Amino acid sequence: MRSVELTVNGVAVVEAVEPRLHLADLLRERLGLTGTHLRCEQGACGACTLLIDGEPARACITYAVLCEGAQITTIEGLEDDPIMVALRRAFTAEHGLQCGFCTPGMLITARDIVRRLPGADERRIRLELSGNLCRCTGYVGIVRAIRRVLQEVRSGALAAAASERRKLGPVGSGRAGPAPGGLSVSPAAAAGGDKRGAIADADLGLAGRKPNIEIHQSLVIARPQAEVWTFLGDVERVVPCMPGATLSAVRGDRLQGGLAIKLGPIVAAFDGEARVVRDDAMQRGMILGAGRDRLGASRASGELEYRLSAVQGGAATRLDITVRALLLGPLAQFGRSAIVTDLAARISEVFARNLERRLAGLPDATQQKAIPAASLLGAVIAERIKNALARLLEKFRR
Ligand code: FES
Numbered sequence: 001m002r003s004v005e006l007t008v009n010g011v012a013v014v015e016a017v018e019p020r021l022h023l024a025d026l027l028r029e030r031l032g033l034t035g036t037h038l039r040c041e042q043g044a045c046g047a048c049t050l051l052i053d054g055e056p057a058r059a060c061i062t063y064a065v066l067c068e069g070a071q072i073t074t075i076e077g078l079e080d081d082p083i084m085v086a087l088r089r090a091f092t093a094e095h096g097l098q099c100g101f102c103t104p105g106m107l108i109t110a111r112d113i114v115r116r117l118p119g120a121d122e123r124r125i126r127l128e129l130s131g132n133l134c135r136c137t138g139y140v141g142i143v144r145a146i147r148r149v150l151q152e153v154r155s156g157a158l159a160a161a162a163s164e165r166r167k168l169g170p171v172g173s174g175r176a177g178p179a180p181g182g183l184s185v186s187p188a189a190a191a192g193g194d195k196r197g198a199i200a201d202a203d204l205g206l207a208g209r210k211p212n213i214e215i216h217q218s219l220v221i222a223r224p225q226a227e228v229w230t231f232l233g234d235v236e237r238v239v240p241c242m243p244g245a246t247l248s249a250v251r252g253d254r255l256q257g258g259l260a261i262k263l264g265p266i267v268a269a270f271d272g273e274a275r276v277v278r279d280d281a282m283q284r285g286m287i288l289g290a291g292r293d294r295l296g297a298s299r300a301s302g303e304l305e306y307r308l309s310a311v312q313g314g315a316a317t318r319l320d321i322t323v324r325a326l327l328l329g330p331l332a333q334f335g336r337s338a339i340v341t342d343l344a345a346r347i348s349e350v351f352a353r354n355l356e357r358r359l360a361g362l363p364d365a366t367q368q369k370a371i372p373a374a375s376l377l378g379a380v381i382a383e384r385i386k387n388a389l390a391r392l393l394e395k396f397r398r
């Protein structure tokens with residue numbers, strides 16, 4: 001159990017919660033705020049949409065512990081909000097209510113549209129509503145109701161404070177305290193005295209925590225072992241070989257940098273630090289790292305171990321890599337999938353290709369500094385579909 005302090009509809013709340021309790025269950029089961037509905041519990045239908053620090057978010061895929069310090073506003077907390085009053089009136093007038101199950105989420109999304117996109121036409125409204133599913137399929141009345149309120153805003157009859165947000169994307173309080181297995185800031189760093197970095201040494205790597213991702217990879221690089229070993233010691237040349245990775249600072253054995261990931265609708269930009277340990281005699285090394293997503297609430301810490309050995313009579317080098325990581329927050333749902341392993345294999349392939357080309361003094365194979373994981377994910381899924389079809393055809397042939 002962990003204690004979490006947050007503000008719900010203007011009221012300070014302190015609750016002891018299990019790390020896996022999601023925000024919607026906390027609101028519904030503990031606080032009796034049943035206006036936040038639950039349907040898919042996978043972030044797909046929008047029934048549980050509420051506001052976290054003023055931005056719409058899915059309560060069913062938001063861990064309560066990650067809302068430390070956040071301002072949560074549910075449909076109950078928007079009772080007197082002028083835009084919500086206008087929307088409720090318009091939903092009634094335009095028959096935007098059928099069974100009402102999707103309505104709280106619809107209203108919160110509709111309020112966001114009114115504040116963020118006052119000039120939205122019907123097409124844009126439908127696009128913006130695509131993350132909120134109505135099982136009664138009565139979108140016509142809902143869209144008409146939103147258009148009616150937008151018209152009131154444009155005519156000056158309704159004042160709607162403009163939202164500064166222009167882009168959709170993951171939201172979160174951004175103020176979450178350390179989650180179980182999460183990161184903490186070293187006291188010296190917090191005081192500005194630690195020039196090595198903002199993450200305490202003890203929080204780099206797993207530090208005894210159980211990983212939820214474990215990947216083993218072996219690559220063969222068509223260069224001699226000594227060359228590969230020297231190259232791997234030069235982080236400023238190695239990091240750009242990794243799709244999505246950037247290096248912002250190197251201080252002794254400490255690195256600071258980022259990793260950008262796009263997996264379908266989820267976009268993450270991890271900022272983190274790592275410590276590099278190398279054993280020249282054994283030709284092996286270890287990278288202990290930790291980071292947090294500056295766009296959402298995901299956190300990661302982990303260890304990458306690598307070992308070199310000569311193959312093909314010394315003409316090539318085998319690089320064995322083991323990654324053990326603990327991923328927390330919205331992206332953790334991908335940790336359970338075999339797709340992560342396939343994706344890692346694809347990323348490793350690109351990494352090995354880039355590494356070989358850099359060793360040969362050639363530009364990266366992709367001509368890009370970073371490759372969106374989404375394109376790799378597409379390739380992974382395409383490969384899986386191809387394999388499934390091949391298996392099916394094989395069955396028919398028998
Ligand atoms: S219940 Fe949260 S998105 Fe469906």
Ligand code: FES
Pocket residue numbers: 096097098099100101102103133134135136137138
């Ligand atoms: S009104 Fe019934 S689910 Fe939308």
